Amino acid sequence: MFRTRSPRSHPSEPAAQALRMVKVTRTHGSGDGAVTALDGVTLGLARGTFTAVMGPSGSGKSTLLQCAAGLDRPDGGIVQLDGTEVTGAGESELTRFRRGRVGFVFQQYNLLDTLTVAQNTVLPLRLAGQRVDRRRAVEVLTALGLGDRLGHRPGQLSGGQCQRVAIARALVAEPRVIFADEPTGALDSRGARDVLGLLRSAVRTHGRTVVMVTHDPLAASYADSVLFLADGRLAGRLDAPTPDAVAERLAHLGDDVPAGV
Template identity: 60%
Template structure:
């Protein structure tokens, strides 16, 4: 385990990267600089956690990387594609075809079955699911006897597993996970994090996760630390103790 200052991002090798990213909300005296010149890359087939104190800009960074929000200035690259300055229509297509999402609130459509929720992004894109991958994910996630159930008939952990299958079934370039264990008990949370970890190992998936939980961050290969809208450091091979210490130092202004 090592903690160090971040190196400049190698955008040619990153699955997704930000270069000199600035995001300002509001204007004049009420303007808030949520991101202040952030440059960071996220490697392919790796699990990276983004952490920092409340208001550090971690969710804003994820939203800009995923094309859910637009930066005030700077550049976001998904693979070799520059997302900055693209139209809403183009960003919608990128999110649908190249990115997967796992949210704290699951974001399942209540009128659809688990199977229909899983394939929804592919259906919207006019693509057929890879049946072998679909079957693999259903098996790994333990959803075989739940595919005909609607979200209201599933536990929170089961709903999140459906959301994870939905995120992974399209083989996205990056899966963005925003506090994916926030609404789960510790056992279900550990299952979800283990599945994300295994998707990197077994499927070569790239995962970028925002979390406030040092236990969750310890599942990652790397932790990127933010404070006051800036990159404050990185932790390689994190464990719960190293993450807790780093967050304590950030909170103390060290």
């Protein structure tokens, strides 16, 4: 059953963990049409690490990301994010928590058509009542190739440019944990390299934690480690990944791979 208390810190838990999930389950639908998206997932990710999550379509990747980020409610288990238990929190408490500590990059850009690139980028800061560092925003947008698009609106941008605005929005707020669902899916190879380089820099230079769902072995190779999912369960882990090693592991996910990490 889902708990009904607010997010709370657990001082006794290892402070080095940015994300901790214990026996997390999530089922979509009911009756004969029920689909188990997560089946007792337990994992721990250290602070200041870059983790890629991979697996076949329907393996539970996006559900894991959304439960970990507090955007979806698991049916059972515990989720702790940045040292705080988010399982069972009310929506208003979760919203405040996410605005202060979590960044998101999803396949849907979620940009406001009436705002400019610069305004969309700093919107989370304004909503959270935080100080807006325009110089930092321009710096990140320029690094993503959008320095000459600050006054443009989403309707004047390509899909790849909109995705880069969404990524800049997540980075500018300097969250403790960044969740990214296929962040390079709409980008060409150069744009993808720029984005992955920025995510890796956020980890190595600024100590952020990044959790990224991807289907691309090359993108996964930018991460420190890769978690593999199959049928809603953890099906292995690969440290210091290379594109070839990732592709090889994906090709054998249906084999008897030891579960767990």
